[in-house]
Amino acid sequence: MTNAAMQEKAETSPIESIGDTLHDQMIDVNAVILDRMQSHVPMIPQLAGYLIAAGGKRIRPLLTLACASLCGNESDNQKKLAAAVEFIHTATLLHDDVVDGSDQRRGQAAANEVFGNQASVLVGDFLFARAFELMVETNNINALNSLAKASSIITEGEVLQMSLIGNTDITREQYFKIIEAKTAALFVASCEVAPILMGQDATAFTAYGHCLGMAFQIVDDVMDYTSPKMGKDKGDDFMEGKITLPVIVAMENASDDDKEKIQTAIKNPSADNIDDFIALLEKYDAFNQSVKVAQDYSNQGAKSLSHFTGNIAQNLIALPQSILHRVI
């Protein structure tokens, strides 16, 4: 192997490796996604296609396929479930952007900015309903149950988050409850539907999805302050009054004076005080401490699949740690 080839290999992340290995299956999943977002009402595929074509890493459907592969199955039903998972994810993105009043998503204007809030709400509903139609086609009530439960839990997480906006008294436990619901629940369903569909024990996959989702969201919340995503502004959560782990860590450790400063800043967020606010969080090592929590979830997640072998299993096991590498 040449140095260049080695370097390229070294730079391939676990999720990219999984994507390479499952390339042909993902082509089929993308075909299902494209086919099932069609409608005789032109605005539906236009709006859905606008968001879906903008990319995203398709991490959730890849997880479904990868876990199916570990269970020894590559059926059309797994592909339908993978597409259903992506539809549910896309529907929640559309509704979240309406709820948050977002103007950017995946490096382009958010769908609600281009097509309006009304269309985003309705097309989100459409994709959600189509997800259930796809699940029905697998003819498996247990897989349906997993995704139906995840869907109601996600919205509970979103409402809980909304009802705690600007509340600096929020505890770690409440924060974990929010992210477990709004993020980890769909990771859980993405990972466990495959074994469930096949009537296998899903315990290891449920645990893996949970830990991966928790690590994923904590890292996301840290990066919101330290290295925002393409097209996003630094401190979006701060501007929206979302209290995430770094703020909770800082509040746990801050002097009374600094606590008050944090509370005051949260009450009056502006682009002018964001840098001072981040400096306050850094003073209490809030980002590193948060990443440590994500690291614990990452280790636990890797452990839950450690009894599997082979290329895909290795990459699934390496995936939680690689998510941490986005910030450390």
Next chain:
Amino acid sequence: MTNAAMQEKAETSPIESIGDTLHDQMIDVNAVILDRMQSHVPMIPQLAGYLIAAGGKRIRPLLTLACASLCGNESDNQKKLAAAVEFIHTATLLHDDVVDGSDQRRGQAAANEVFGNQASVLVGDFLFARAFELMVETNNINALNSLAKASSIITEGEVLQMSLIGNTDITREQYFKIIEAKTAALFVASCEVAPILMGQDATAFTAYGHCLGMAFQIVDDVMDYTSPKMGKDKGDDFMEGKITLPVIVAMENASDDDKEKIQTAIKNPSADNIDDFIALLEKYDAFNQSVKVAQDYSNQGAKSLSHFTGNIAQNLIALPQSILHRVI
């Protein structure tokens, strides 16, 4: 029977009679509704309860129970499906009110006015997901299929309606497509899930639900101009640019001058020109002509269940005509 008692009996509408006959079952359905809208996130039952407690006639779950009764079954699964149907209906009301920017619903401030658009979107999602959880519990993939299909069709109807706002070139066929999707589809599902659950032929119930839903929406669209619902303003559809059957009928028959007047009014709707607009529609007998179309659907609907006998069947057969009595 005393005169007073006879009069009271005469005034009982078919849907009220069905409600009386199925009173005990509906208590169970209401208990399921109340139980399954609960969540550890307080805002969810608060918002859902606000709308659900405001009433509504529960016509859709009553249809599910009534059709189940015609098929000879009163199982807990039918009650779960009836609750699921009401959850889907409530979810669409919450989202519709956000999409339409409504300020009134069921004679009180709309939920989006009290709790905000964001909460309405998310709690709608929650109820929708809970509906699917309830359906999963019936363990019947065919009933699930009926309601999943209805759910995606409803949103297609809503988006189609939205994309044709203010468009006076809309044809009867397009209008029928919209109301078939946004309204009749859920009536169809409400009526057909019971026989589907029991593995019986659902053809008659599908046809009945379709005709009832079409008549229901046409009457609703006429009443929007002639006798608006409690808490609604006369001509809400006009103000929102929704082109319904009375406007289409008038446009089909109007002189070129009046066509232009209609188009101009639709482009600049205001409380000042609503009475002139209604007078224009009346000039072309638009309300009576629309009711005649509803009458055709009503007759067809009644016919589709004519081979059933007994108290509930008689009331189901009389129901489409009684809907017309709201306007004639």
